[in-house]
Amino acid sequence: MSDIDEATLDRLRQAALDAAAHAYAPYSKFYVGAALLFEDGAVVTGCNVENVSYGLTSCAERNALFRAISERGAGQKIRAIAVANRNGAASPPCGACRQVMSEFVTADAVVCFPGESGPETRPFREIFPWSFRFEPEDGRR
Numbered sequence: 001m002s003d004i005d006e007a008t009l010d011r012l013r014q015a016a017l018d019a020a021a022h023a024y025a026p027y028s029k030f031y032v033g034a035a036l037l038f039e040d041g042a043v044v045t046g047c048n049v050e051n052v053s054y055g056l057t058s059c060a061e062r063n064a065l066f067r068a069i070s071e072r073g074a075g076q077k078i079r080a081i082a083v084a085n086r087n088g089a090a091s092p093p094c095g096a097c098r099q100v101m102s103e104f105v106t107a108d109a110v111v112c113f114p115g116e117s118g119p120e121t122r123p124f125r126e127i128f129p130w131s132f133r134f135e136p137e138d139g140r141r
């Protein structure tokens, strides 16, 4: 499916689980972590951060993404994303996070997440085939 070896994906899954230890989730008590593997081999992680004004909560995946762009710029694409939680539950990335991911992943990027019946590893294009796209008329981004 992807040319990333299973040991590398396992390390990424573990990095996501480690990141979930920092989750700030006093309201849902659902502790999520995400880890992104970039083309140069760098790994950037994030966790969910909730707020008492619930709608301001930010998912682990988007926090990892925004952290990565803030620290590294947007020059490198993401080859793999792992999501984990400390609740032993299924947690595929939410739709909002998939849309944000879509702008920064390689064509053959994979996503690892806990599914309903165990660990899943799926091509990103399979879990988010119709991303919203828009090219500004002046060609700038």
Ligand code: THU
Pocket (backbone or CB within 6 Å): 025, 028, 030, 032, 047, 048, 049, 050, 057, 058, 059, 060, 061, 091, 092, 093, 094, 097
């Ligand atoms: N959450 C994530 O961090 N990632 C997802 O893909 C879905 C949900 C968080 C948001 C909130 O803090 C908690 O999980 C329960 O929804």
